[in-house]
Amino acid sequence: MRLNSLIVYILISLLMGCGENKIHHSKDFIFGTLIDIKVYGESKINAEKVSNEIFNEFHRLHKLLHPWEKSLITDINIAISQKKSIPINNDEVITILRSAQHLEKQTQNLFNPSIGKLINLWGFHSNDYVQKTIPNQEIIEKLVSSNPSMESIKIENKVLKSNNKNVQIDLGGYAKGYALDQAKKILTRNDVKNALINIGGNILAFGKRGERDWLVGIQNPRKPNALATISLKSGWAIGTSGDYQRYIMVNNQRYSHLINPKTGYPESKTQSATILMPPSEDSGTLSDVFSKPLFISSKKNKADMAKLLNIKYFLIVMDDHSIFISEDLNKEINWEDGIDKKIITIL
Amino acid sequence: MALIKKLLQSYKVIKVGDWFVILLFCALIIFSIKSLWNLPKGEYLEIYKKNEILATYSLNQKITKKINGIKGVTEIMIDNGRVRFSESPCPKKYCIHQGWINKANQMIVCIPNQISISIIGPKRGYDAINY
Secondary structure (H helix, E strand, O other), X not given: OHHHXXXXXXXXXXXXXXXXXXXXXXXXXXXXXXXXEEEEOOOHHHHHHHHHHHHHHHHHHHHHHOOOOOOHHHHHHHHHHOOOOEEOOOHHHHHHHHHHHHHHHHOOOOOOOOEHHHHHHOOOOOOOOOOOOOOOHHHXXXXXXXXXXXXXXXXXXXXXXXXXXXXXXXXOOOHHHHHHHHHHHHHHHOOOOOEEEEEOOEEEEEOOEOOEOEEEEEEOOOOOOEEEEEEEOOOOEEEEEEOOOOEEEEOOEEEEOOEOOOOOOEOXXXXXXXXXXXXXXXXXXXXXXXXXXXXXXXXXXXXXXXHHOOOOEEEEEEOOOOEEEOHHHHHHOEEOOOOOHHHEEEO | OHHHHHHHHHHHHOOHHHHHHHHHHHHHHHHHHHHHOOOOOOOEEEXXXXXXXXXXXXXXXXXXXXXXXXXXXXXXXXXOOEEEEEEOOOOXXXXXXXXXXXXXXXXXXXXXXXXXXEEEOOOOOOOEEEO
């Protein structure tokens, strides 16, 4: 009897071991954040190969698009600040810039990747964000009134020029989402069926985790726990803009990196905005880009902004901890224990 | 002398098949110890440095661990069921300000020093967190 139970025990632990091995988990630090890749149901060699290919692709993008360390983007920015034109022999970057122009227009300029000067002024063009003062109001106002916009950028015959020397491209709200879409291509090319890619909270689900969909937690902006969980179906992407990852504290006041391009100041009434985008070629990019206008727009305009951008699944946490959630997302979300339902408003 | 004689006799009683069973069980025991050594019952802590698991610890202890990251030494404090970053060489100390975590799936990341800790538990958790 004792012998039997020992054998059963050992068999169970062996089986448990097998179950765990179905997931290959790897991490790296790129784009100034933690990247987490889970591959389900592939051999270890395959999973490792595809994960490494994805990490390499992210390193390549990081170097290509970096907003303040030498990259093609900083070369472009130097040329713009000197009112010079610059040849761009990189079709990918041209496509990215055109897409960013289009998205700026679509979001009524609330996603504005040309405000690098403002972001730098607030101290976010560094790895440490140790700035202890807020920028001079006059300088902010002057920059805002000079109206930097991607619209001022003209690309003809692979030569870029802008007539606004205050334009400085910063693809910080775009690159991680774009990277998710690139990861999707790599998974498809390698015939990997099931994976979950997490770039510092921008997450793309690919296939399933065995019998069930991938399950994602939505971060509580002020606690190290999830507020809720949601099943992410294949091809869906989730993105969050939050004031808790990159911010500076000045006189006990929090100033996040999410700067309203129309005021030049960080939006302070919102703690986080999370959106889910349905499967499409650019679902990753859209989940990254569209969370910004939802975060930045004023409380009364948030629902209209969601409608304008056709965002059906969103969750917003305000500075008084109240929560706005879309009807569609509310149907599918699972709140964690201890969430007071009274603070939730369904839009 | 009598005792040794008795032992030798009993040795003869163990046949080839018995040896096979004994060896098999020894192998199984070694295998089980190897695979289960770092998995205490319930919740445990995983410490990652960049992309590798540096260590796995039971949460049921009171201990402080020093870990070398890319910037310097991070100190992680385990205190009977909960864990926190207690020292870090990073400039903003976001990781320390996160305070204690004590539930499965909770995670704290120190991006500058590239150290992350997460609590793994028996309860089915989510696969990623959207932070």
